[in-house]
Amino acid sequence: MQMLSIAGGGALGAVARFGVSTGVYRLFGRDFPWGTLVVNGLGSYAMGLLFVLFLERGLVAPELRAAVLVGFLGSFTTFSTFSLETLTLVEQGEMVRALLNVAGSLLLCLGACWAGIISARLL
Template sequence: MRWGLGMALNPLFPTLPLGTLAANLIGGLMIGFAMELLTRHAVLPPEVRLLVVTGFLGGLTTFSTFSAEVVTLLLRREWLWGSITIGGHVLGSLAMTIAGIAAMRAVYAWGATA
């Protein structure tokens, strides 16, 4: 999936690797969903949480590709794009994880009133 995002999105704006950003933002949202879901179903063994969050979703998101892309920008002395990339990934991923948790809480709240 991450490769497909890179192939589809990176040509749109070559200076900023949008495929990796999209993978990290989608992964952050999905990790938020999973965190809230797995917290509410505490009877599941911790290995399930590790499998979902660290295994599957950790495979979607990628710190190594992000690091390589930022270092490439910095080596080319593209300080602004490097900074934008760092900010977009870190702040965007955190925001999407919070959004995922909030969305799952809203689903549970809606289900409790329905």
């Protein structure tokens, strides 16, 4: 049952990632990997928030926890896409943009995960 929960969550996460990143690219354009940055920031915040609620507080069953944390967020966040987009910027000679993407992703995602943890602990 847990594997089916993860698979279902993964399918939903992939569709959500596509929808969010596509919407962000429509707003801000494709000259910088804004869609991936936003998705990873949102996913990191959600991971921190739900980690506390699901694991520390034990608010959901193990199957739902696996579906959301492993399945949904695992496919919603896009580290492999981040890596490819960053290397593409490097290959295009866009070193400043590549470094901005690395620094922005690192700072945003660590900060977002921390904010999610703090948010959940304040609930």
